[in-house]
Amino acid sequence: MEVRDVEIGFMIKLARGERVMETLLAFCEKRGIKSGVFNAIGAVKNTEIGYYNLEKREYFFKKIAEEREVASMTGNIAEVEGKPLIHAHAVLSAMDDTLSCVGAHIKEAEVAVTLEVFLTPFALPLARAYDEATGLKLLQL
Amino acid sequence: MEVRDVEIGFMIKLARGERVMETLLAFCEKRGIKSGVFNAIGAVKNTEIGYYNLEKREYFFKKIAEEREVASMTGNIAEVEGKPLIHAHAVLSAMDDTLSCVGAHIKEAEVAVTLEVFLTPFALPLARAYDEATGLKLLQL
Amino acid sequence: MEVRDVEIGFMIKLARGERVMETLLAFCEKRGIKSGVFNAIGAVKNTEIGYYNLEKREYFFKKIAEEREVASMTGNIAEVEGKPLIHAHAVLSAMDDTLSCVGAHIKEAEVAVTLEVFLTPFALPLARAYDEATGLKLLQL
Numbered sequence: 001m002e003v004r005d006v007e008i009g010f011m012i013k014l015a016r017g018e019r020v021m022e023t024l025l026a027f028c029e030k031r032g033i034k035s036g037v038f039n040a041i042g043a044v045k046n047t048e049i050g051y052y053n054l055e056k057r058e059y060f061f062k063k064i065a066e067e068r069e070v071a072s073m074t075g076n077i078a079e080v081e082g083k084p085l086i087h088a089h090a091v092l093s094a095m096d097d098t099l100s101c102v103g104a105h106i107k108e109a110e111v112a113v114t115l116e117v118f119l120t121p122f123a124l125p126l127a128r129a130y131d132e133a134t135g136l137k138l139l140q141l
Numbered sequence: 142m143e144v145r146d147v148e149i150g151f152m153i154k155l156a157r158g159e160r161v162m163e164t165l166l167a168f169c170e171k172r173g174i175k176s177g178v179f180n181a182i183g184a185v186k187n188t189e190i191g192y193y194n195l196e197k198r199e200y201f202f203k204k205i206a207e208e209r210e211v212a213s214m215t216g217n218i219a220e221v222e223g224k225p226l227i228h229a230h231a232v233l234s235a236m237d238d239t240l241s242c243v244g245a246h247i248k249e250a251e252v253a254v255t256l257e258v259f260l261t262p263f264a265l266p267l268a269r270a271y272d273e274a275t276g277l278k279l280l281q282l
Numbered sequence: 283m284e285v286r287d288v289e290i291g292f293m294i295k296l297a298r299g300e301r302v303m304e305t306l307l308a309f310c311e312k313r314g315i316k317s318g319v320f321n322a323i324g325a326v327k328n329t330e331i332g333y334y335n336l337e338k339r340e341y342f343f344k345k346i347a348e349e350r351e352v353a354s355m356t357g358n359i360a361e362v363e364g365k366p367l368i369h370a371h372a373v374l375s376a377m378d379d380t381l382s383c384v385g386a387h388i389k390e391a392e393v394a395v396t397l398e399v400f401l402t403p404f405a406l407p408l409a410r411a412y413d414e415a416t417g418l419k420l421l422q423l
Contacts, residue, residue: 002423006317006404008149008290011358013421035147037259039180039321041356041371043334051210051236052184054254062238069333071373071385072213072232072354074182076152076257087257089182091212091232091242091354091373093385095333097344101242101373101383103212103234113336114420116358116369118319122147138255139154141143149290176288178400180321192351192377193325195395203379213354213373215323217293217398228398230323232353232373232383242383244353244375263288279396280295282284 001027009036009120014111020044021086021108024117028077028084034125038088040073042115047092048107057135059105067112068092071101077119078126080137085128142168150177150261155252161185162227162249165258169218169225175266179229181214183256188233189248198276200246208253209233212242218260219267221278226269283309291318291402296393302326303368303390306399310359310366316407320370322355324397329374330389339417341387349394350374353383359401360408362419367410 001023002013014023020040027033047068050061075088091103128137142164143154155164161181168174188209191202216229232244269278283305284295296305302322309315329350332343357370373385410419 002421004406004408004423006406006408008402011317011319011404011408011421011423013423016416035152037152037180039319039356041358041369049240051234051240052254053236054208060236060238062240067336069371069386071371072356074180074213076182076259087182089210089212091234091383091385093333093373095335095342097342099331099333099344099384099386101232101385102240103232103242104210104240113334113416113418116421118358120149122152124145124147126145126152134157134254136254139143139152139257141145141152141154176293178293178321190381192375192381193395194377195349201377201379203381215321215354217323217400228323230351230353232375242373243381244373244383245351245381261290263293265286265288267286267293275298275395277395280284280293280398282286282293282295 012117012119014115016111016113018111019108020111020115024086025084033121034079034084036077036119036121038075038117038119040070040115040117042070043067043112044070044109045112047109049104051104061107067095069095078128078139080128150259153258153260155256157252157254159252160249161252161256165227166225174262175220175225177218177260177262179216179258179260181211181256181258183211184208184253185211185250186253188250190245192245202248208236210236219269219280221269291400294399294401296397298393298395300393301390302393302397306368307366315403316361316366318359318401318403320357320399320401322352322397322399324352325349325394326352326391327394329391331386333386343389349377351377360410360421362410
């Protein structure tokens, strides 16, 4: 991981093999970042991707082992019980001539080749808290 | 809808059942926001999604009733005849094991579970005006 | 191309027929922009889209002649040997009732109807340099 401070945030380059969420969270903890937003492009592999099934009140995740382009990734950072948590969605495209896409919530992924992240931190912390109605940790604004 | 002021804009949480464009436009009108950009992640249902057919000079929209993940949403705000108008595109993914994506212009959608929006307003207004050549209201910069 | 200065960057409208990367790079050179990030929505045609095959150490590109919605586009700007280079990924959706998506790295595309770009420049330059391990020009942070 390499980082450069820019005016309204950080350009971050994650290296091949780094775990995306784990590495970004470690960066947030080190820098005292409690809230913010980011986007990213690059490629990932061993991705855990899925969605929240409101009826069953549980996440469905599947593992995509092969490398996929990160055609888009959008995320935010907020605290749960004093620790930063990342909520990120992405669209991943197949590295074959179909270039077909899957998309959803990203639990974790490993960088393939590179991942270029632009992260804007906020000065004030944001928090998530358990919401009885949905079973999710929702933003508390 | 809940809102938190952050350095360069607003974190906004839309609640289950709220209409995305209607609610964001009402927020813009209330706060005097005449221009800006935003992105969002979450889930929606009853989505009117489509594209502009330049040859026929009309929009094609279809309604997707079932819940879909908002894998990405990118939009901007500009005024038409003194009132804010949102132009937003999104990629929606199926909540099944395919996680397959559709994407296009979003006319309206209803929040399913939650929608987390990061909106950056601009101080100066931007305007859209009718363009004879395309039949669309294009940005006037 | 039309441009408006806003607080943290530029709103840019590319016109029908303009080449996206060529036009944005010319803008960056004219304004002395050596680094930054951007996103865009609109529609494109004659798109060269593909991915980097790490094993073969070469890009695979295909040409999509017909018009596609730009459901999302995310990119950044950094210098290679003193000249700005754009790295951009996008999700493009079909202008038919499937609204199906392809996504990947965009080499070049021609604007169909309009493309609305929000670009945030950085004051400090960023650089890319050839990386022996991957064969790619990676960000040097």
